[in-house]
Amino acid sequence: MMELRQIRHFIAVAEHENFTRAAQSMHIVQSALSTSIRQLEEELGTPLFIRSTRNVRLTLAGKRFLHYAQSIGDTVDQATQEIAAMVALRTGRLSIGTVQSVPPFIDLPLLLETFIQRFPDFDVKLCQGSSEKLNEKIQRQSIDLAIMPVEEVSEMLASRIIACDEIVMAFAADASEFASIERSLSMEELSQYSFIDFEPGQGTRKVNDSCFMLQNLTRKVTFEVSDLETLVSLVERKMGVALLPEQVVKARGTRLRYCRIHDIDACWELAVAWLSNTPDSTLVHEKSVQAFLDILGTAE
Numbered sequence: 116m117m118e119l120r121q122i123r124h125f126i127a128v129a130e131h132e133n134f135t136r137a138a139q140s141m142h143i144v145q146s147a148l149s150t151s152i153r154q155l156e157e158e159l160g161t162p163l164f165i166r167s168t169r170n171v172r173l174t175l176a177g178k179r180f181l182h183y184a185q186s187i188g189d190t191v192d193q194a195t196q197e198i199a200a201m202v203a204l205r206t207g208r209l210s211i212g213t214v215q216s217v218p219p220f221i222d223l224p225l226l227l228e229t230f231i232q233r234f235p236d237f238d239v240k241l242c243q244g245s246s247e248k249l250n251e252k253i254q255r256q257s258i259d260l261a262i263m264p265v266e267e268v269s270e271m272l273a274s275r276i277i278a279c280d281e282i283v284m285a286f287a288a289d290a291s292e293f294a295s296i297e298r299s300l301s302m303e304e305l306s307q308y309s310f311i312d313f314e315p316g317q318g319t320r321k322v323n324d325s326c327f328m329l330q331n332l333t334r335k336v337t338f339e340v341s342d343l344e345t346l347v348s349l350v351e352r353k354m355g356v357a358l359l360p361e362q363v364v365k366a367r368g369t370r371l372r373y374c375r376i377h378d379i380d381a382c383w384e385l386a387v388a389w390l391s392n393t394p395d396s397t398l399v400h401e402k403s404v405q406a407f408l409d410i411l412g413t414a415e
Contacts, residue, residue, distance in 0.1 A: 117158055119191060122184045124151045125163065129181050132170045209403050210240040212249040212261035216318050216343040219366045220278035220385050221262070221411070229410050237403070245316050253390050259404050265386035266321060273391040277411060280360035282322060282381035283373040284308075287353045299377035302330040311338045311346055311355040318343065319383050323358040326381050347371070387411060 127137040128148070138145040156163050163177035173181060209230065217223055223241075231239055242258065246267035252258040253272055268274045284305055286293045306327065313320040327334050337355050340346045343363065350357045351370050360383045364373045389404050 117155065119187075121151050121155045122187055124148055125155055126181070126184050126188055128152060128164065128171060129173055129177065129184075132172065134171065207234070207236075207403050208238045208240075208259075209234075209407060210242070210258040211407070212242050212244060212252055212258045212263075214246055214249065214261075214263045214318070215243060215313075215341070216363070217262055217385070219362050220280065220360070223262070226407075226410055230407055233410070234406065247316060250388070253388060256390065260387055260389035260407065262385060262387050264319070264321065265384040268386050268388045271390075272388040274386045274388040275408070276384050276386050278385040280362050280383050281375070282319065282326070282358050282383055283361050283364060283375055284356055285347075285350055285359045285364045285371050285373045286356045287351050288370055288372045290353050293372065293374075296372075296374050299375040301378045302326060302332055302376060305356075305358075305376065306332045306334045309335050309337045309355040311340070311349045311357045312336050313346065314339045314341050317341055318346075319358060319360065322381060322383055326358065326376070326379055329379065 124137070124141060124143075127141050128134060131137040131140060134145050134148055134152075138148040141148065152163070159176070159180065161176045162174050163180060164171040165174055211227075213223065227239060227241065231237065240258075242252075244252070246263040249258070249261035249263055250267075250269040250272065253261055254269065262277070265274065265276055284300060310323075312318075312323055315321075315324075338346075338349055340349070346357060347359075347363070347367060349355065351367070358381070359373075361373065364371050387408065389408075391401065391404075
């Protein structure tokens with residue numbers, strides 16, 4: 116079967132029109148070069164060179180084959196250079212997924228900016244979706260990693276916790292019914308209120324539902340939304356209360372107040388997840404993911 120080295124040998128002889136000089140340029144002995152060319156001619160079924168004591172010239176078949184051989188050589192050289200650049204992380208691709216409501220736990224725009232500054236020739240993409248969709252995308256390798264609640268990371272993926280925050284009950288700062296609250300509340304007391312929460316499978320909904328289930332309690336969820344801004348706006352307009360990470364509530368300034376929950380340890384943990392140690396994983400993929408994880412680690 117024809118080999119790439121034979122094609123390179125053929126190109127060298129065609130360019131130098133001399134076996135000795137061609138062998139020297141390829142850093143092999145002349146006899147090895149002659150054998151390589153002879154085997155190539157036997158496979159093609161026709162001579163490629165007209166040989167003389169002083170030099171060699173291409174036959175008509177040789178001239179035609181040279182056109183394709185040079186194209187093959189150029190393509191392989193270009194591919195080799197591009198792969199080398201990817202392995203060295205000079206070029207490549209990184210696709211990141213995230214659930215809604217990541218801020219203020221991590222500054223994702225800053226992380227992306229830092230990565231792009233460090234690897235300017237990388238093609239970086241970002242998408243948002245539910246944890247279920249992000250898990251599927253990682254396993255299909257349509258994205259490289261994703262940021263999502265730790266309890267929603269698939270068992271098939273590697274993960275690392277990157278943020279943890281206490282869940283508190285948030286309410287409008289000017290809501291008169293909460294004016295006298297200065298202490299923490301129990302889950303039973305919380306169950307008496309009307310709640311605004313994320314749709315099932317999004318945001319902190321799974322953690323919130325678990326808090327009531329562990330206490331064998333039920334609650335009334337008046338509004339279910341898919342994004343944090345709408346949820347918080349509804350709370351600010353006194354349409355209900357919400358269970359939210361403490362840092363989210365603090366980020367709203369004086370528009371929201373909150374109280375802690377004293378009879379359950381509720382925490383929202385955020386993780387980064389990726390595919391690792393699988394037959395389909397590659398050195399290039401793992402190195403680009405690790406480069407982002409390293410940047411993420413310095414920001415924690």
